[in-house]
Amino acid sequence: MPRPRSPLLSVDAIVSTALSLVDAFGDFSFPKVAKELGVSQSALYNYIENREHIIELMRGRVFSSRPLLDTENLSWEDALRTLAHGYRTCLLEHPRLVPLLVTQTVRDLGVMGIYEDMAIVLGKAGLAASAVVPAITTVDYLVLGSALELTAPEVVWSPPSGQFPALSAAIANLGPPAKRSEAAFAFAVEMLLAGLRQGVKMDF
Amino acid sequence: MPRPRSPLLSVDAIVSTALSLVDAFGDFSFPKVAKELGVSQSALYNYIENREHIIELMRGRVFSSRPLLDTENLSWEDALRTLAHGYRTCLLEHPRLVPLLVTQTVRDLGVMGIYEDMAIVLGKAGLAASAVVPAITTVDYLVLGSALELTAPEVVWSPPSGQFPALSAAIANLGPPAKRSEAAFAFAVEMLLAGLRQGVKMDF
DNA sequence: ACCTGAACACCGTTCAAGT
DNA sequence: ACCTGAACACCGTTCAAGT
Numbered sequence: 184m185p186r187p188r189s190p191l192l193s194v195d196a197i198v199s200t201a202l203s204l205v206d207a208f209g210d211f212s213f214p215k216v217a218k219e220l221g222v223s224q225s226a227l228y229n230y231i232e233n234r235e236h237i238i239e240l241m242r243g244r245v246f247s248s249r250p251l252l253d254t255e256n257l258s259w260e261d262a263l264r265t266l267a268h269g270y271r272t273c274l275l276e277h278p279r280l281v282p283l284l285v286t287q288t289v290r291d292l293g294v295m296g297i298y299e300d301m302a303i304v305l306g307k308a309g310l311a312a313s314a315v316v317p318a319i320t321t322v323d324y325l326v327l328g329s330a331l332e333l334t335a336p337e338v339v340w341s342p343p344s345g346q347f348p349a350l351s352a353a354i355a356n357l358g359p360p361a362k363r364s365e366a367a368f369a370f371a372v373e374m375l376l377a378g379l380r381q382g383v384k385m386d387f
Numbered sequence: 388m389p390r391p392r393s394p395l396l397s398v399d400a401i402v403s404t405a406l407s408l409v410d411a412f413g414d415f416s417f418p419k420v421a422k423e424l425g426v427s428q429s430a431l432y433n434y435i436e437n438r439e440h441i442i443e444l445m446r447g448r449v450f451s452s453r454p455l456l457d458t459e460n461l462s463w464e465d466a467l468r469t470l471a472h473g474y475r476t477c478l479l480e481h482p483r484l485v486p487l488l489v490t491q492t493v494r495d496l497g498v499m500g501i502y503e504d505m506a507i508v509l510g511k512a513g514l515a516a517s518a519v520v521p522a523i524t525t526v527d528y529l530v531l532g533s534a535l536e537l538t539a540p541e542v543v544w545s546p547p548s549g550q551f552p553a554l555s556a557a558i559a560n561l562g563p564p565a566k567r568s569e570a571a572f573a574f575a576v577e578m579l580l581a582g583l584r585q586g587v588k589m590d591f
Numbered sequence: 592a593c594c595t596g597a598a599c600a601c602c603g604t605t606c607a608a609g610t
Numbered sequence: 611a612c613c614t615g616a617a618c619a620c621c622g623t624t625c626a627a628g629t
Contacts, residue, residue, distance in 0.1 A: 190593065209490075213622060223595050225624080234622065285535055286413075286486045289544050295551055298544055302553035315557035317571035321578065324532025325525070331489055332524065341492060342499050349506035350499070353519035367521035374525065374582030381581050394612065417603060427614050429605080438603065595628075602621055609614075 191222055194230045198240045202277065205241070209279040209334070238283050243291035245280060246273045252300055259308035260376055263322075266304060267372050270297055271326045278333035285327055308379055321375060329368040333360060395426055398434045402444045406481065409445070413483040413538070442487050447495035449484060450477045456504055463512035464580055467526075470508060471576050474501055475530045482537035489531055512583060525579060533572040537564060 200219045204211035213234070217224040231237050250269050254262055274281065289295060298319055305315045342350050357363050404423045408415035417438070421428040435441050454473050458466055478485060493499065502523055509519045546554050561567050 192593085212620085214620080224622090225596080226594050228623075229593060282486065282490045285489070286538065292547075292550075295544060295546050295554070299546070299551040299554045302551075302557050306553055306557075312557065313560075314574060316561060316567070317574035319557070320532075320536065320571040321529070321575040324528050324575070328524075328528025328532055334490065341494070342503070343496075346496075347499055347503040347506075349510055350503045353506050353510075353516065353523070356517075357520060363520070367524040370518060370521035371525040371528070371579075375575070375578045377582040377585050378578030381585065396612085416601085418601080428603090429615080430613050432604075433612060593629090595626105597624105597626090599624080600622090603619090605616105605618080607614105607616090610612090 192220060192226060192230055194240065196220060197227060197230055197237065198244055201237050202241050202244060202280070205280050205283065206277055209282075211237070235287060238287055239290050241277075241280060242284055242287075242289070243293055245277050246270075246291065246294045246297065248273055249293065249297060254300065254303065259304050260380070262304045263301065263308070263379075264372060264376060266297065266301055267322050267326065268368075270322070271329055271368060274326065274330040275333070278330045281327055281330045281334065305379075310379060318375070318379070322372075325368060325371045325375075329364050329371075332364040332367070396424060396430060396434055398444065400424060401431060401434055401441065402448050405441050406445050406448060406484070409484050409487065410481055413486075415441070439491060442491055443494050445481075445484060446488055446491075446493070447497055449481050450474075450495065450498045450501065452477055453497065453501060458504070458507065463508050464584070466508045467505065467512070467583075468576060468580060470501065470505055471526050471530065472572075474526070475533055475572060478530065478534040479537070482534045485531055485534045485538065509583075514583060522579070522583070526576075529572060529575045529579075533568050533575075536568040536571070 197216060197220070200216045201211040204215055204219070213224050213227055216237075217227055231240070252262065252266060252269070257265065289298075301319045301322060302315055305318050306312075310318060342354070358366070401420060401424070404420050405415040408419055408423070417428050417431055420441075421431060435444070456466065456470060456473070461469065493502075505523045505526060506519055509522050510516075514522060544554065544558070546558070548555075562570070
């Protein structure tokens with residue numbers, strides 16, 4: 184095949200295809216991305232370095248829709264709440280991406296900006312400097328964990344009949360996964376805010 | 388090769404080998420487990436059903452060291468704190484197992500027992516029934532996220548020089564990963580406890 | 592510059608065949 | 611009952627070769 188007049192591929196096209204595969208099947212592979220784009224497997228390496236690179240590009244894509252925060256006109260509480268929920272919202276349409284994200288260091292600068300925003304907000308909250316990273320880390324855990332929950336086809340715990348009465352009772356009348364995940368996340372964020380509000384000081 | 392007098396394999400041996408591979412390399416494979424045990428790859432299927440099964444057995448193994456909780460003589464706060472930290476402690480020596488765990492539904496009964504204990508404790512705390520699962524879910528996120536952090540060779544965020552001043556400042560003088568993860572987890576658990584104590588009520 | 596095709600070293604799972 | 615070996619359908623990555 185001769186070299187095409189305009190390239191058949193692009194980084195964007197590769198990332199889009201990989202992301203749609205992740206959304207649909209929970210994973211992607213070079214053969215599948217190549218097939219989808221009607222191109223040979225090795226052609227992908229003209230645009231990306233390796234599998235990790237594609238994943239990092241997907242991370243950037245998903246969080247590029249991050250809404251700009253008006254840090255000035257908000258109380259630190261409202262700012263942090265908005266940041267946390269906005270962060271999570273970006274993942275809502277791509278929850279199956281999370282397992283691929285959690286094993287890789289964050290390099291995307293857009294995502295780094297979210298952390299920077301949180302650091303600023305927490306500083307304004309008067310949180311001890313040594314507690315800023317723990318607090319950000321906590322939000323991170325909550326966002327990723329919450330999104331991860333949307334991945335499971337069923338509930339994460341499926342206690343067998345009879346045993347585990349307290350757990351079974353608590354699970355009994357739960358809403359659909361989306362609502363449940365949202366509720367758990369909102370709950371956790373409010374817990375965090377309440378804790379910060381109370382000015383819990385610990386010696387790290 | 389004739390059938391050996393006593394079996395060359397056992398579920399326990401397979402799980403131990405897989406777990407040590409995960410600890411060392413962050414993953415395991417059938418060829419590697421088989422090689423380690425001096426056996427052919429397909430022989431493993433006489434003891435386990437598939438890859439998922441091995442992972443679930445590793446989950447059970449890791450959490451089998453769970454300390455029994457004296458629920459009676461503790462305040463709900465101390466009980467929940469102890470449960471959460473004990474839960475996390477089980478993962479401390481096998482943090483690289485976490486990525487394999489988070490994509491699979493929990494079937495192991497021992498692990499289910501931890502959730503049951505938490506449900507009981509939270510009921511005693513007087514938490515609204517509808518908030519029990521969100522609270523347990525929160526602990527779950529925190530434990531897995533905290534353990535996951537021990538996986539990364541470096542810090543999860545590595546902000547480039549110059550940009551992200553607030554984040555860089557917060558990261559500046561952090562302890563070693565183990566201490567940092569411990570601190571973030573302890574922080575988050577205390578936040579949760581403080582929130583529960585305050586009796587934050589939300590309508591889920 | 593951009594793509595193909597073959598090659599390599601890996602995977603998980605099945606199954607006939609041996610004792 | 612317990613294991614081997616071959617087979618199958620997959621992976622990620624490299625590299626010579628084409629235009």
